[in-house]
Amino acid sequence: MSTSSDHVKPDPADPCVFVIFGASGDLTRRLLVPALYNLAAEGLLSDGFRILGVARAEMSADAFRAHLEKGLAEFATQKVDAATAKWLLSCVSYLSGDVDDPETYAKLKTELERLEASGLSQGNRLFYCATPPQAFAPIALHLGAAGLSEEREGGPWRRLIVEKPFGTSLESARALNRELLSVLDEEQIFRIDHYLGKETVQNILILRFANGLFEPIWNRNHIDHVQITVAETVDVGTRGKFYDATGALRDMVPNHLFQLLSLVAMEPPVRFEANSVRSQKAEALDSIRIPNAEEALRNSVRAQYRQGKIGDREVTAYRKSPDVSPGSTTETFVALRLDIDNWRWAGVPFYLRTGKALAKRRTEIAVKFKQAPVSMFRNMPMEALGDNLLVIAIQPEEGIKLHFNAKVPGPEIEIVPVGMTFEYKDYFEAAPATGYETLIYDCMTGDAILYQRADGVEAGWRAVEPFIKAWREAGAKGIETYDAGSEGPAKADELLAGDGRAWRSIADGG
Numbered sequence: 322m323s324t325s326s327d328h329v330k331p332d333p334a335d336p337c338v339f340v341i342f343g344a345s346g347d348l349t350r351r352l353l354v355p356a357l358y359n360l361a362a363e364g365l366l367s368d369g370f371r372i373l374g375v376a377r378a379e380m381s382a383d384a385f386r387a388h389l390e391k392g393l394a395e396f397a398t399q400k401v402d403a404a405t406a407k408w409l410l411s412c413v414s415y416l417s418g419d420v421d422d423p424e425t426y427a428k429l430k431t432e433l434e435r436l437e438a439s440g441l442s443q444g445n446r447l448f449y450c451a452t453p454p455q456a457f458a459p460i461a462l463h464l465g466a467a468g469l470s471e472e473r474e475g476g477p478w479r480r481l482i483v484e485k486p487f488g489t490s491l492e493s494a495r496a497l498n499r500e501l502l503s504v505l506d507e508e509q510i511f512r513i514d515h516y517l518g519k520e521t522v523q524n525i526l527i528l529r530f531a532n533g534l535f536e537p538i539w540n541r542n543h544i545d546h547v548q549i550t551v552a553e554t555v556d557v558g559t560r561g562k563f564y565d566a567t568g569a570l571r572d573m574v575p576n577h578l579f580q581l582l583s584l585v586a587m588e589p590p591v592r593f594e595a596n597s598v599r600s601q602k603a604e605a606l607d608s609i610r611i612p613n614a615e616e617a618l619r620n621s622v623r624a625q626y627r628q629g630k631i632g633d634r635e636v637t638a639y640r641k642s643p644d645v646s647p648g649s650t651t652e653t654f655v656a657l658r659l660d661i662d663n664w665r666w667a668g669v670p671f672y673l674r675t676g677k678a679l680a681k682r683r684t685e686i687a688v689k690f691k692q693a694p695v696s697m698f699r700n701m702p703m704e705a706l707g708d709n710l711l712v713i714a715i716q717p718e719e720g721i722k723l724h725f726n727a728k729v730p731g732p733e734i735e736i737v738p739v740g741m742t743f744e745y746k747d748y749f750e751a752a753p754a755t756g757y758e759t760l761i762y763d764c765m766t767g768d769a770i771l772y773q774r775a776d777g778v779e780a781g782w783r784a785v786e787p788f789i790k791a792w793r794e795a796g797a798k799g800i801e802t803y804d805a806g807s808e809g810p811a812k813a814d815e816l817l818a819g820d821g822r823a824w825r826s827i828a829d830g831g
Contacts (some may be wrong), residue, residue, distance in 0.1 A: 337445035339370065342375050345377075350395075371413075373436065379417050389413060429467070446479050446480070449481075454485075457497060470504060480510075483510070484513055485512075507775060512774075515760065516756070522584065522715060525686075529585075550687070570652060574657070575778070575785050577675075579606055588605070610659070614787065626678040628641075630806050650797045655676065657673045710724040722743075
């Protein structure tokens with residue numbers, strides 16, 4: 322079944338010059354250019370669209386185009402059409418310069434004026450920071466000093482996209498927000514989280530608020546608890562230097578997992594527009610109960626992977642990875658129990674877990690509903706009853722599964738758990754994507770609904786700060802271990818067992 326014939330194709334995005342800082346890096350060739358190609362293939366880029374790469378490397382525009390063409394051939398998510406690729410690459414130019422050097426921005430201004438002379442881009446500028454996080458603020462400040470980010474009422478727009486991580490603590494996130502907001506308005510800043518580009522994630526709002534089947538029961542009266550899992554099979558690999566200074570909590574929880582949590586927990590927005598939706602998401606994060614040090618330790622598990630095997634691949638223990646301290650206390654796995662102190666969610670725990678080198682790559686949200694009264698079935702073994710679950714599968718599969726109980730055919734009353742599954746691939750013809758397409762398109766059209774706002778970012782860091790502090794004070798004392806290729810540490814199971822609950826299996830989704 323396909324609904325593609327009913328799909329209304331959106332208009333092309335606003336014309337603009339798409340300036341990529343750090344353009345020679347992996348993010349550009351692996352994700353940004355394939356995403357831009359997909360937009361071009363769908364007819365969603367304007368004739369006035371241009372790409373200007375900025376990086377330290379000395380190279381000509383032709384050499385940069387060849388670099389991007391090679392990346393597109395390697396990382397495209399669909400078959401590359403030669404004419405579309407040729408057009409996209411014809412839009413590319415390049416500027417060599419250090420993002421810390423004011424002279425780079427003087428040259429950038431000259432190059433932008435040259436590109437904008439034809440009038441095709443209408444003077445609109447989108448600046449993308451595909452750089453290490455420490456460069457975000459300097460780039461914004463230099464853009465402001467050079468007059469490149471200034472907007473005038475009724476004039477062309479100026480927008481800035483920054484990648485994660487947005488800060489490494491509440492203090493650093495606040496400082497970064499202050500610096501960005503000193504030269505840009507909030508409406509000009511787009512804090513990207515590529516998880517929000519996934520169709521299944523966006524569909525959470527539709528599932529919740531466009532279905533009378535679910536909306537009335539989305540509360541403490543009917544929901545027992547919520548599990549959010551982001552499991553990866555990849556190990557740290559060659560990223561030891563970055564990862565050992567960051568860890569699973571900072572790397573994943575304030576952004577990816579909290580974005581999922583906020584969509585599940587938020588109140589209905591007044592209208593489906595950016596400020597209304599983002600206000601409700603920020604309020605949901607701001608309602609997370611802030612634990613004291615003792616509670617933070619009791620309601621969290623942190624662990625590192627040991628040597629193990631994932632499929633046929635041998636995985637070296639985390640502490641033996643390149644650029645990782647032999648005595649490191651950095652976590653590669655984290656599990657948290659969080660409580661949301663508001664009317665809707667009082668008494669409903671949210672369990673979050675994420676980790677590397679686990680049994681299977683799986684990202685999902687599992688909403689467990691409370692058990693119905695079973696007095697009429699009192700003579701039957703209650704262990705036969707399965708959980709009533711709504712599972713939103715985000716990756717690698719995309720779909721929604723509903724688990725409930727049914728009677729086995731025959732003269733006896735025998736109850737077994739069964740499931741119903743909706744998979745996107747069965748209903749919609751959608752080309753494979755990077756996850757960045759929707760986000761880039763939305764930025765070019767000025768729709769910030771899928772982007773984080775300053776208050777939401779700070780609310781997320783405020784919720785994880787107590788865990789960071791409690792772990793720092795505990796040192797190596799509280800760090801658990803788990804075999805690479807396993808479901809994680811036993812302590813994570815105990816976290817839920819203490820509440821009479823259990824995690825869904827990462828390996829088989831059971």
